[in-house]
Amino acid sequence: METIVILGSTGSIGCNALQVIKLHQDKYKVFALTANGNVDLLTEQCSEFEPQFVFALNREANQQLKKNLLALNSKTIVLDDENSLDWLASHKETNTVISAIVGAAGLKPTMAAANSGKKILLANKETLVMAGELFVKAVKQSNATLIPIDSEHNAILQVLPQSKKLNYKSNGIRKILLTASGGPFRTSTKEELKHVTPKEALRHPNWIMGKKITIDSATMMNKGLEVIEACWLFDIPASDIEVVIHPQSIIHSLVEYVDGSTLAQLGNPDMRTPIAYALSHPERIESGVLGLDLIKTKRLDFEAPDLDKFPCLGLAYKALHIGKNAPTILNAANEVAVEAFLKESITFNQIAELIEFCMDAVEPQSLDSIETVLEVDSKTRHLALSWIDCHNLTS
Structure with a gap:
């Protein structure tokens, strides 16, 4: 029986993973579920799959989760320590970690899984974008298994x-x-x-x-x-x-x-296929x-990408060419830009403008530890927010 922790169980990947697991409960057991703040869905998942542990990163959501599961007489333990994600990802009773948290928030628990030699089903691409060299080194040193869930890499x-x-x-x-x-x-x-x-x-x-x-x-x-x-x-x-x-x-x-x-x-186009294969x-x-x-x-069409219309793709290649901390900067600036666009604080085309500004403004440096990666990430986010504030004042 393979015991599984799902980091990000209420997102698209997490929900699809649980659908696949449901078909094979003789092979897979859900050991723990984590999410950010979708309490109702997380409660439903706990009721159906009965994990040993559950954790919601949002404090208010976590408190409501405790109340919900208490009302259901659930035996699932609700964790409330800020290090719960890392602890679950490296738990000795865990065989497999599905890393499906969106964005930089998935970096530390996924690294914890790597350092503990787990089988990692990776959907959190930001872990490799932000800290690729460090993560791959940790996987090799601990003899962990790394399998991508992204449909393209899985293919x-x-x-x-x-x-x-x-x-x-x-x-x-x-x-x-x-x-x-x-x-x-x-x-x-x-x-x-x-x-x-x-x-x-x-x-x-x-x-x-x-x-x-x-x-x-x-x-x-x-x-x-x-x-x-x-x-x-x-x-x-x-x-x-x-x-x-x-x-x-x-x-x-x-x-x-x-x-x-x-x-x-x-x-x-269904994520259950790569998840099942992983x-x-x-x-x-x-x-x-x-x-x-x-x-x-009937037909399959192909064409080249238009980098003039979609400069973000070109910026990713540029980050790879620069190396060092450039992909980390790219990712942090993009996360801030996307959130700002969703709030209508910047335009669609300004997403790429903001990312390029940050890549040009933050000084290149080598990444020798996760702490250094997180420092670059934080510095870039502050710079990106300042850029947004400045443009909103002048617009």
């Missing part, structure tokens, strides 16, 4: 030689092709993007996701973060990663080999997802 894993696992070198690989839907504004003009509203940006054509990742998809920053993630996951240089717009989101990514072969993983890797289990109907699909 790459599926078409790599399985004996080599997450390894680019000596596999006869020429390049990796990361597919992108293009988001809701793929056919919009640069002029039209000036007037985009949060409501419009949250209408993704193919995927149902949380607000932050949906906005990242609209700006194509999500694909930029995935390029950085792929470099660390597969030990591959950025020059050998190509982003391809594929509006149907049927091909989830491809690997081109030196003999001219290109292998792709296809499937309906849980059972290298075997396969039922996910609850219907098979792909090629006749109904």
